Amino acid sequence: MAAQPAADSFAGQILLSHPAMRHDAFCRTVVLLAAHSEKDGAMGVILNRPLRQTIGQGNPALAAAGLSRLPLYEGGPVEEKKLILAGWHWSGDGQNFHLHFGLSKERVLDIARSDPGIHLRAFLGHAGWSPKQLENELSNHAWVFAPMDSQLLGEYDGPDLWLALLGKYHPELRLLAEAPDSPDFN
Numbered sequence: 001m002a003a004q005p006a007a008d009s010f011a012g013q014i015l016l017s018h019p020a021m022r023h024d025a026f027c028r029t030v031v032l033l034a035a036h037s038e039k040d041g042a043m044g045v046i047l048n049r050p051l052r053q054t055i056g057q058g059n060p061a062l063a064a065a066g067l068s069r070l071p072l073y074e075g076g077p078v079e080e081k082k083l084i085l086a087g088w089h090w091s092g093d094g095q096n097f098h099l100h101f102g103l104s105k106e107r108v109l110d111i112a113r114s115d116p117g118i119h120l121r122a123f124l125g126h127a128g129w130s131p132k133q134l135e136n137e138l139s140n141h142a143w144v145f146a147p148m149d150s151q152l153l154g155e156y157d158g159p160d161l162w163l164a165l166l167g168k169y170h171p172e173l174r175l176l177a178e179a180p181d182s183p184d185f186n
Contacts, residue, residue: 010036010134012099015044015143016166019177025077028162028177030146031127034086034101042129045084047121047153048161049074055122059083066109067122075123087111087120090150097148119153144170 015031029046036042051058056068067085075084085103090096100111100118111118129137137143146169156164167174 014146016146018142019173021142028159030162041131042134044127045075045123048158070120070122072122075125076127078126078128080125084123087118089118
């Protein structure tokens with residue numbers, strides 16, 4: 001079971017929505033927190049809502065910039081038209097996670113050339129929490145933490161990623177996660 005990190009900042013952590021959360025914007029989501037502080041709140045992107053298109057298909061102007069093959073994801077309900085470029089990689093034995101967030105087009109191209117193992121994605125929009133909002137949601141059990149898992153992040157996408165992470169790090173929630181949305185279908 002993944003415990004809540006004991007840190008001043010949750011940046012770089014993974015949030016999994018609790019199976020009981022039915023809010024459309026976050027139902028069955030995996031959120032990568034890119035920034036978090038008590039003073040400013042938190043910001044992240046949803047990792048498991050692929051739009052099933054590349055950035056070149058979504059924005060032809062960026063295709064010419066050499067970014068055409070980047071997968072495009074729904075990043076969250078805040079600023080849904082804003083494009084956010086991000087990348088991550090694991091160093092050493094796969095245990096040390098490094099996040100690059102809010103990258104420029106030029107920086108994405110530089111990183112892609114210098115680090116062939118980097119995972120690059122484009123997101124439309126982001127998730128955001130005002131100061132103390134995330135902490136309140138955590139105390140109300142709307143979210144649970146999971147570590148960055150290079151194997152599962154590479155193997156699963158969409159709702160399957162949420163279910164795989166939840167099952168591995170919070171097996172006590174697996175039965176609830178696999179329940180039908182409506183008890184009528186039980």
